[in-house]
């Protein structure tokens with residue numbers, strides 16, 4: 020469902036803003052004793068070899084590691100900069116004060132096709148800890164409607180997956196510098212030593228989009244300007260927020276709640292309100308077929324058309340009210356061309372129409388960009404075209420490096436705009452885990468595969 024701002028009429032769909040607030044930091048029951056929940060102490064260097072190396076322990080890396088567990092693949096090394104499963108995801112949401120996910124209960128990094136605990140099962144098991152609003156959302160999910168998932172529930176569920184699929188004990192804190200495909204193996208070079216693997220799954224997620232250097236002229240980035248994923252400048256007075264997506268909406272809302280006046284620069288003609296961040300059809304097989312089965316130029320066009328910045332509907336009433344009350348000024352259809360230090364420690368943003376917007380500080384939320392393997396793999400192995408890697412559509416392996424595959428945003432030209440979402444990771448994971456497990460069997464590596472019905476990571 021989509022919409023643009025305007026008077027709220029009797030027929031408009033405006034879900035209650037109360038859905039945006041859920042408690043954070045509740046005490047969830049820990050996973051059963053004996054299961055590891057964190058990095059074992061004293062493990063500095065990853066082992067020199069493994070059947071599979073997973074690069075990145077975000078929701079995508081967690082999904083693929085859990086799925087490989089069900090396939091009977093146990094010799095896995097997960098390498099992550101922060102060393103904690105989904106650490107970057109929760110650091111980002113917490114920095115923004117985000118209390119609920121945008122994706123519904125069906126979208127989760129748990130494993131489908133095996134006996135496992137899904138996110139909705141997990142929430143129902145912990146019914147007694149949920150607020151009345153959260154319980155209603157669980158019922159919505161059970162009835163097949165769109166639902167809102169608390170970040171708190173999602174984090175507890177991710178911890179559950181980590182424990183039940185033995186992910187923590189496979190995870191090492193390491194920065195991966197290079198991924199070098201060789202004959203029958205892949206060498207992964209890290210700041211803590213190399214790991215040689217039969218297969219590598221890249222799950223590095225997305226990096227924030229930086230402002231063009233022309234914004235700063237010849238000077239440095241003025242103090243008082245930060246990006247959305249950096250520690251915020253503690254400030255008062257007027258804040259300027261640049262960007263049109265959910266991240267920007269969280270920043271604007273947070274500043275308004277803190278009693279600040281906000282100027283919001285939105286490049287599009289108007290901000291766009293929508294439940295999910297891509298059209299719901301792209302979460303379904305027929306939507307994915309629209310991307311996978313069409314010529315390259317059409318895929319690019321579809322992607323550009325449907326992958327636009329948007330904000331959850333629930334934000335609209337509070338933002339519209341703040342604008343009407345003059346606490347929020349929205350500069351719609353305006354583009355920043357220059358950012359400089361102003362008088363008295365302020366920040367000045369010059370817009371394309373010549374107008375100047377000044378604030379006590381400014382936060383930039385210009386979106387994120389998929390890591391497609393460039394900078395890790397040799398460029399010839401990535402085979403980048405229009406910013407996308409050359410992937411085998413069935414296995415999501417690099418066409419020119421078949422022992423390396425991807426789960427995450429980089430699969431966009433195969434799975435469509437939902438590739439960057441948790442649901443897209445689920446679809447990619449099923450393909451990649453299956454292909455990797457088959458590859459290991461072909462290699463003659465022992466895989467302790469149990470019949471599907473016998474495998475379970477129960478609650």
Ligand SMILES: Cc1cc2nc3c(=O)[nH]c(=O)nc-3n(C[C@H](O)[C@H](O)[C@H](O)COP(=O)(O)OP(=O)(O)OC[C@H]3O[C@@H](n4cnc5c(N)ncnc54)[C@H](O)[C@@H]3O)c2cc1C
Nearest residue numbers: 075077078079099100107120121122195223224427440441
């Ligand atoms: C604020 C915010 C809210 C979002 N909310 C939702 C939502 O509600 N629903 C949804 O479906 N999607 C949401 N998304 C999109 C979301 O980013 C993805 O669904 C999810 O985080 C992607 O998981 P990932 O594992 O691909 O990437 P990440 O979560 O970014 O994890 C990648 C990991 O790989 C590590 N890494 C990268 N490169 C290296 C390297 N060279 N060496 C070692 N480690 C490395 C990173 O440090 C990170 O820990 C949100 C995104 C943001 C920014």
